[in-house]
Amino acid sequence: MEQEMLSTVDGYRAMVFFIEHLFEMTRSDDLAGILGGLQVAADGRPMDPAAWTDWLDAVSRARLNSHSDEL
Template identity: 45%
Template sequence: MTTDTDRLTLQEAYLSMFEFIVELYQRTRSDDLGAMLGDLSLLADGTTADPAAWGDWLKCVEKARRRGVDASLVITPPPL
């Protein structure tokens, strides 16, 4: 059960996602993740380095709020 104290603001959720990707990048040194972090980084005025990133983030938030995200693990056997 979720309580009000468990809820994150959009900013806190964004920063949580950002930190998750930072930690993954530090383990993998993936160029793709590094580029993504560059786009998702916040500028001094609080906007994202890639102007579309915040809007993309909000679309994902809305999809999750509508229960439209399926994070279930599905293991498909390789073809024979």
């Protein structure tokens, strides 16, 4: 897997996009449930198989929306 760096701001944006997407998919206010699906299993993958793809999508969105290091 290719290692890419995100700025602090892009990482923050990616996290927000990711959590917004999870909320849209589940409509759950249960943070514990969301975090449970994000835990990394023994094989190195998230417990929720779609989580990694969703994360990569969020990172892509953050990069596309990166115009500066300001929020």
